[in-house]
Amino acid sequence: xxxxxxxxxxxxxxxxxxxxxxxxxxxxxxxxxxxxxxxxxxxxxxxxxxxxxxxxxxxxxxxxxxxxxxxxxxxxxxxxxxxxxxxxxxxxxxxxxxxxxxxxxxxxxxxxxxxxxxxxxxxxxxxxxxxxxxxxxxxxxxxxxxxxxxxxxxxxxxxxxxxxxxxxxxxxxxxxxxxxxxxxxxxxxxxxxxxxxxxxxxxxxxxxxxxxxxxxxxxxxxxxxxxxxxxxxxxxxxxxxxxxxxxxxxxxxxxxxxxxxxxxxxxxxxxxxxxxxxx
Amino acid sequence: xxxxxxxxxxxxxxxxxxxxxxxxxxxxxxxxxxxxxxxxxxxxxxxxxxxxxxxxxxxxxxxxxxxxxxxxxxxxxxxxxxxxxxxxxxxxxxxxxxxxxxxxxxxxxxxxxxxxxxxxxxxxxxxxxxxxxxxxxxxxxxxxxxxxxxxxxxxxxxxxxxxxxxxxxxxxxxxxxxxxxxxxxxxxxxxxxxxxxxxxxxxxxxxxxxxxxxxxxxxxxxxxxxxxxxxxxxxxxxxxxxxxxxxxxxxxxxxxxxxxxxxxxxxxxxxxxxxxxxxxxxxxxxxxxxxxxxxxxxxxxxxxxxxxxxxxxxxxxxxxxxxx
Numbered sequence: 091x092x093x094x095x096x097x098x099x100x101x102x103x104x105x106x107x108x109x110x111x112x113x114x115x116x117x118x119x120x121x122x123x124x125x126x127x128x129x130x131x132x133x134x135x136x137x138x139x140x141x142x143x144x145x146x147x148x149x150x151x152x153x154x155x156x157x158x159x160x161x162x163x164x165x166x167x168x169x170x171x172x173x174x175x176x177x178x179x180x181x182x183x184x185x186x187x188x189x190x191x192x193x194x195x196x197x198x199x200x201x202x203x204x205x206x207x208x209x210x211x212x213x214x215x216x217x218x219x220x221x222x223x224x225x226x227x228x229x230x231x232x233x234x235x236x237x238x239x240x241x242x243x244x245x246x247x248x249x250x251x252x253x254x255x256x257x258x259x260x261x262x263x264x265x266x267x268x269x270x271x272x273x274x275x276x277x278x279x280x281x282x283x284x285x286x287x288x289x290x291x292x293x294x295x296x297x298x299x300x301x302x303x304x305x306x307x308x309x310x311x312x313x314x315x316x317x318x319x320x321x322x323x324x325x326x327x328x329x330x331x332x333x334x335x336x337x338x339x340x341x342x343x344x345x346x347x348x349x350x351x352x353x354x355x356x357x358x359x360x361x362x363x364x365x366x367x368x369x
Numbered sequence: 370x371x372x373x374x375x376x377x378x379x380x381x382x383x384x385x386x387x388x389x390x391x392x393x394x395x396x397x398x399x400x401x402x403x404x405x406x407x408x409x410x411x412x413x414x415x416x417x418x419x420x421x422x423x424x425x426x427x428x429x430x431x432x433x434x435x436x437x438x439x440x441x442x443x444x445x446x447x448x449x450x451x452x453x454x455x456x457x458x459x460x461x462x463x464x465x466x467x468x469x470x471x472x473x474x475x476x477x478x479x480x481x482x483x484x485x486x487x488x489x490x491x492x493x494x495x496x497x498x499x500x501x502x503x504x505x506x507x508x509x510x511x512x513x514x515x516x517x518x519x520x521x522x523x524x525x526x527x528x529x530x531x532x533x534x535x536x537x538x539x540x541x542x543x544x545x546x547x548x549x550x551x552x553x554x555x556x557x558x559x560x561x562x563x564x565x566x567x568x569x570x571x572x573x574x575x576x577x578x579x580x581x582x583x584x585x586x587x588x589x590x591x592x593x594x595x596x597x598x599x600x601x602x603x604x605x606x607x608x609x610x611x612x613x614x615x616x617x618x619x620x621x622x623x624x625x626x627x628x629x630x631x632x633x634x635x636x637x638x639x640x641x642x643x644x645x646x647x648x649x650x651x652x653x654x655x656x657x658x659x660x661x662x663x664x665x666x667x668x669x670x671x672x673x674x675x676x677x678x679x680x681x682x683x684x685x686x687x688x689x690x691x692x693x
Contacts, residue, residue: 093556206644236419237583238641241627245640263557266629270638293631307561309590311630312614318590320561324526 091261091268092278093325098261101278102227106142107134140170143218147230149210153202159186159213160198163220170221185216189246208239215246219254226251229261244271265308269293274361277301280326280336283355287362297358297369299341335366343368371446372407373544373577374431379404379440381426385649398649400426402601403440405675406594410544411571413578415592415609417585417624419645423601424581428547431579432464433457444545462492465538469550471530475522481508481533482518488540507536510573512566528559532566539570547579552587564590585628589613597621600648600656603675607682617684619661619692655686663692 092098103109105119105126119126121141126134138144146152154162163182167173173181179198186194189212202210211231218226228247232240248271251258262268268275268289275292277285277300285298296302303321323340332338334349341348347367355363381401386393401423408414416424429435431442433452442449444464450456468474475484485504489495495503505515511532522530531551538546548567552560564587570576582588588595589609596606597618605618616622626639641660646652652659658668667687675685684690 093558208644236645237585237627238419238623239644241629241638241640244629245638264629265557265631269631270629304557305631307558308631309561309564309586310632311586311589311625311628312610313632315590315610318561318565320565321558322562324528324559325556 091263091265091275093263095325095328096278097281098263098278099229102144102229102259102261106138106144107131108138139166139218139221139223141221141223142225142227143221143223144227144229145211145214145218145231147233149207149214149234150202152214153210155202157201158198159200159202159205163198163213163217166217166220181220182216185219186213188219188250189213189216191216206239207235208242211235211243212246215243215250219250222254223256225257225259227259227261230263231260232267233263240267247271265293265304277304280331281328282336282352282365283363284337284365285363286355287364291359291362297362297364298337298366299343299368300337303340337366341368370409373410373445374408374579375441375443375446376407376427376431377405377441377443379427379430379442380438381423381430381435382438387649396649399601399651400648401430404598404601404603405440406596406603406606408545408577408579410577411575412593413571413580413591415588415595416579416581416598417583417588417595418598419583419624421600421645421648422598423648424598425549427598428466428549428579428581432461432466432547434466458492462541463543464545464547465541465543467531467534467538467546467548467551469553471527471534471554472522474534475530477522479521480518481520481522481525485518485533485537485540488537492541494541503540504536507539508533510539510570511536512562526559527555528562531555531563535563535566535570539574542574543576545577545579547581549581550583551580553582553584560587567591585613585625586630597624600645600651602656602685604657604686605682605684606675607680607684611680611682617678617682617689618657618686619663619688620657621684623660663688 104115115127117127121137126137160182163185164178167178167181182198183194186197191197191209191212232243235243247258250256260272272289274288276283279300285292285301292301296305306319307321309318321340326332326336334351335353338344338348353365353367355365358364358369379401380403383398383400385396385398387396404427406414416427418424430437433449436452444460450460482504485507486500489500505518508517513529513532552563555563568591571578580588580591592609595609595612596603599620605612605621613625616625623639623641643660654670655668655673658664673685673687675683677683678690
């Protein structure tokens with residue numbers, strides 16, 4: 091969870107080696123003990139789509155506008171599962187059924203522009219499921235969708251996760267979406283994880299001033315209306331980060347030590363890490 | 370007392386073609402269909418609904434940016450003059466619009482100061498020095514510093530740009546601001562800054578807002594009254610606290626239930642079947658009936674009118690008050 095530009099998406103693009111040659115990637119990403127950072131392309135290609143699949147915010151720009159849905163699903167099935175011909179078609183139909191697209195047979199012959207935004211996102215989910223991944227990274231999957239359609243897609247993701255035992259990473263700027271659909275949350279700010287805790291802890295006892303600030307800035311749908319407390323200032327530019335804690339210039343609990351070095355994450359309670367010397 | 374803005378039975382239809390040119394058959398799109406509301410000076414009406422429900426068309430009709438197909442808009446008791454006429458231009462000084470995307474609403478090649486002073490130039494008001502003074506005062510009112518006067522839009526953050534759009538809209542001392550998704554393009558931590566600014570400006574200047582948003586939480590935060598639209602019609606209207614805590618219309622119920630919140634997590638979501646239909650294919654009777662779990666035979670043939678319920682709010686549903 092985090093605001094635009096905080097590095098949510100880049101984290102996962104880096105992990106999967108999708109950032110291009112100009113990006114320098116450090117650290118490690120372990121998948122069952124194997125480090126993915128710097129792994130050969132052939133190995134990464136066995137991981138992408140098959141072990142870890144990713145879906146993005148705008149489904150219509152992720153789908154190819156000039157190919158039919160069936161052909162695009164078939165391509166994923168051939169690449170990841172080696173299916174062809176009737177076997178691929180039957181599996182594509184099953185996948186569309188799985189994401190609750192009615193009349194799957196006919197939809198296989200449709201182009202993306204013939205489907206609504208919500209339907210296209212369902213197709214993207216079906217395509218991600220084609221490789222039977224162990225982990226699905228959903229990057230703002232409902233941000234471009236209307237509220238009632240967002241509810242449908244989140245319901246579907248939850249259902250697939252429960253049924254298949256697949257792990258889900260949900261990237262979102264929406265605290266409500268995160269709260270209702272995840273078990274644990276990493277709050278990011280200016281490229282770093284500032285708080286990492288089980289979902290209930292983050293919303294009931296947030297420790298980092300940024301997390302607290304976000305919660306105070308958000309209005310509620312029921313209960314008494316209160317005056318919102320905005321976080322002062324703006325997010326620093328990534329090429330011009332403060333030397334110390336990136337949040338220090340906006341923080342009301344700032345002390346001198348905050349400006350000397352970026353705080354390291356420390357264990358505040360079991361399973362609850364916070365990168366703040368004042369927490 | 371005459372309300373500042375009275376909208377009665379406002380409609381806008383577009384002739385469209387269904388299917389590929391040149392074979393498509395003609396069809397009529399009812400973007401806005403029989404919308405009525407009033408807005409008093411210094412108050413806020415929140416207009417909510419999903420994309421394509423006619424929120425923005427309603428806003429443009431109110432300002433006279435789009436001519437209505439039927440119905441009427443009255444400002445302080447007077448009908449909206451013919452669009453483009455001198456009296457309409459004079460009236461537009463009192464009604465300004467704030468758009469969603471501040472960068473798109475600003476000219477990248479003009480300095481902030483030039484843009485903020487422009488409304489005065491368009492309406493031929495004041496001398497150069499007076500315009501400058503007023504612009505600086507307005508920048509101060511929206512929380513910007515005098516040095517922003519000579520900056521360009523790309524040098525500023527999203528929140529600052531939206532403040533400039535606000536300052537420019539306020540230069541002509543309007544009584545009504547139509548805000549079309551004014552905070553949707555901003556980050557969460559910045560949204561609260563802009564919303565608090567809007568509320569402070571309303572207190573100070575007695576502005577009325579027509580506040581259009583799909584963010585129900587923010588709408589509740591700023592509105593004195595809320596109207597929910599579905600496929601061009603208002604389906605429910607009332608006090609925001611009442612409407613969001615106990616929605617009467619099945620569509621409002623689903624919309625409220627679809628908003629994820631960190632307080633009510635672990636609750637059951639009410640998931641609607643299907644998606645909002647294309648406004649060209651508006652279902653007969655109640656437009657919501659194909660997605661409504663309470664629909665009865667009457668809903669398929671008879672379009673429900675907005676009627677007042679026992680608790681004072683209005684809902685356009687044959688079963689309103691009987692379902693919860």
